[in-house]
Amino acid sequence: GAxxxxxxxxxxxxxxxxxxxxxxxISGHTALYWYRQSxxxxxxxxxxxxxxxxxxxxxxxxxxFSAERTGGSVSTLTIQRTQQEDSAVYLCAxxxxxxxxxxxxxxxxxxxxxx
Amino acid sequence: QQQVKQxxxxxxxxxxxxxxxxxxxxxxxxxxxxxxxxxxxxxxxLLIAIRPDVSEKKxxxxxxxxxxSAKQFSLHIMDSQPGxxxxxxxxxxxxxxxGSARQLTFGSGTQLTVLP
Numbered sequence: 001g002a003x004x005x006x007x008x009x010x011x012x013x014x015x016x017x018x019x020x021x022x023x024x025x026i027s028g029h030t031a032l033y034w035y036r037q038s039x040x041x042x043x044x045x046x047x048x049x050x051x052x053x054x055x056x057x058x059x060x061x062x063x064x065f066s067a068e069r070t071g072g073s074v075s076t077l078t079i080q081r082t083q084q085e086d087s088a089v090y091l092c093a094x095x096x097x098x099x100x101x102x103x104x105x106x107x108x109x110x111x112x113x114x115x
Numbered sequence: 116q117q118q119v120k121q122x123x124x125x126x127x128x129x130x131x132x133x134x135x136x137x138x139x140x141x142x143x144x145x146x147x148x149x150x151x152x153x154x155x156x157x158x159x160x161l162l163i164a165i166r167p168d169v170s171e172k173k174x175x176x177x178x179x180x181x182x183x184s185a186k187q188f189s190l191h192i193m194d195s196q197p198g199x200x201x202x203x204x205x206x207x208x209x210x211x212x213x214g215s216a217r218q219l220t221f222g223s224g225t226q227l228t229v230l231p
Contacts, residue, residue, distance in 0.1 A: 031217060042204055042221035059218065091158055100210040100217045101147045106158030
């Protein structure tokens with residue numbers, strides 16, 4: 001079956017512009033996560049959605065970052081007024097969401113470059 | 116408290132050798148420790164995972180060793196192959212911290228190169 005897909009694969013934008021990154025999770029997965037991977041760094045948790053519950057936004061670095069998940073499936077991560085330090089690979093993952101240790105399956109990521 | 120420290124940053128091993136990557140954590144609430152493998156241009160993929168009720172888990176050439184008292188765990192890759200060349204991340208999560216029960220806290224990664 002299809003894995004987690006993300007679009008676009010690459011995004012180049014100018015400082016101050018808004019960007020939207022999209023994630024299509026694996027069908028049937030109720031949990032969805034966004035992580036950020038900066039060059040040479042590990043993955044940094046951003047936000048977590050579980051079913052219809054309120055999202056865990058504890059990892060969002062600033063109020064310029066927001067995310068939504070429509071219909072319990074597709075998710076969009078929005079970064080407003082992008083800054084150069086936002087340049088990174090943004091990874092989406094999904095899991096069954098039944099237990100905390102369900103395997104998280106990652107998409108290929110969106111590489112964001114802010115000029 | 117939430118950090119997972121990983122070493123070494125990079126590792127070069129000859130084909131057939133043993134690759135060892137180490138991680139240490141502080142948060143005693145962590146109770147799930149997966150290792151992820153990432154190839155260039157791809158997302159990380161789960162390689163192997165362990166719970167703290169066992170000290171070792173082996174799957175093929177990959178073994179996790181876990182030392183609960185030292186709060187350390189390591190990945191051993193036996194008979195390393197050029198195809199194992201990738202970046203490896205350790206991670207940890209907690210089933211008890213309801214606020215962030217399912218998020219993974221990742222180490223900084225180890226870039227493994229296996230020479231033919």
